[in-house]
Amino acid sequence: MNVTFLGTGAGMPSKNRNVTSILLDLRQELNEFWMFDCGEASQHQILHTTVSPRKINKIFITHLHGDHIFGLPGFLSSRAFQAGREPVFIYGPKGIREFVETSLEISGTRLSYSIYFKELEEGLIFEDSKFKVYCKKLDHGITSYGFRMEEKDLPGRLLVDRLKKDNILPGPVYQQIKENDFVTLPSGEEIDTSPYIDKPRKGRVIVLFGDTRYNEEHIAFAQNATLLIHEATFSKEQGQLARDYFHSTTIQAAHLAKEARVKRLIITHISARFHKSESNQLLQEAQSVFTNTQIANDLDEFLIKTTEVHQGNQKD
Template sequence: MDIFFLGTGAGMPAKLRNVTAIALKLLEERGAVWLFDAGEATQHQILHTSIKPRRIEKIFITHLHGDHIYGLPGLLSSRSFQGGDTEVTVYGPKGIKEFIHVSLSLSQTYLKYPLSVIEISEGIIFEDDQFSVEARLLDHGIPSYGYRVVEKDRPGTLLADKLIEAGVQPGPIFKKIKNGEAITLDDGSIIEPHHFLGPEQKGRIVTILGDTRFCENAILLAKNADLLVHEATFSKGEEKLASDYFHSTTHQAAEIAREAGCKQLCLTHISSRYDRNDWKELVDEAKEIFPNTDISEDFKEINIPLN
């Protein structure tokens, strides 16, 4: 599981930071990529990476401001030409369905794959046997959602040597035991899986928030997260400006991470008023409150190891 930043700026494209797009790479877990927001030129950013658009399975839109959605129609269109034939599901606030429909219909764009668009409300918006995704409203000028991605706990490592000692030969039985199935052998003895599996592997939690002021829902979504991705449009001391524009400062993002008990914080949505020489200062500001803080850059990747 890896987070890959395709765009990390605020408001409009800048030379050092494109507008918002974040890829959650789940290649080992499900052979897929989940995208969070798709600002202008997201597909151009992808061209400079190893990410394959045909691998994109789900797209989660935080809110409908242009710097988070203007790249979506182009990406959906190009995916057809890049070998994508599997279904894509787009989740987002009310209005995302109309935005996509109008963009594709007026441009007479034909998709060669099924597209499902789900307009969300608060709560669990997706769940299968591997992951669940929870959405909650944040505090922005328009409806803006944060997303909490929870990986479900995995069975422990199969203790193959112990199974062989018990007279079980490698083969299909190993897979059944790994999946938690009890097996009856030819001699009538029963192999209980919990005796032949290592400790259960705890699932990981990633929280990706849309634009927001400091709010309680951000803390709830980030509770005990392995990684929190939080906007920090402004530096500390600019709380009044951040509030006026419905954004957060470095200190406010760090306070969310601290109160939520996160393991790691990564700042994003950085205003172009701060150049490369200022970025370390922004990180240091957040570290005053939450030491394990990093700052995003376009094409930066963060691995989220198993617990």
């Protein structure tokens, strides 16, 4: 599992940062990608990756400001040339359906696939055999949501050394042992497979916030996340601006990560007022509160390992 930032800017594109769009690569888990927001020119950013648009079949929209949705009609239109009849599921605030359908109708766009909409209310919005997705309202000028993706517990690893010690040699039987409670060996002996399977591994948790002011009520939603992706539109000196415009500072994002005891924080949604040379300053501000912080740049890709521990890493 990894996450790719197609755009990391706030409000409008700059020379160094396109506006917001993020991809979660779930090819190993589900053979698909999930997209979070789709700012202007997101489809062009995809051309700089190895991502196939037809593999993007779930799109989660945090809120309806233009820098988060203006790329959506174009992406959906272009996807029709590549995706055949594979449907798309779009989750977003009330109004997302009207925005998409109106844009496609006025432009005379005809899609070769179906779109299914779910306009959001707080709580569980999606579940399958491997993931649960929850959403929560944030504190922004218009309705804005955060998303919490919880991977269900993963099967324990096969204890190969123990198998070999018991003279159960590698072969197709190993796969059978992984998938069944009891297995008949080539010798005819039936064995209980549980002694040869390690305990289940805790699934990963990815929390992604849309635009928001800092609010202590958000801490519980991000609690113990493997990865928190949080906006940091302003620097630490611009706290009043952040409040006036319903955004967060670097320090506020880091404080939330610290209080929620997340494993890792990635800050994004950087104001166009900051030059590329100032990125390191913004990163250092956040790291002064929460050590394990990274700043996203366009087309950055971050691996999310199953071995990452669910506990915070911060300075006291």
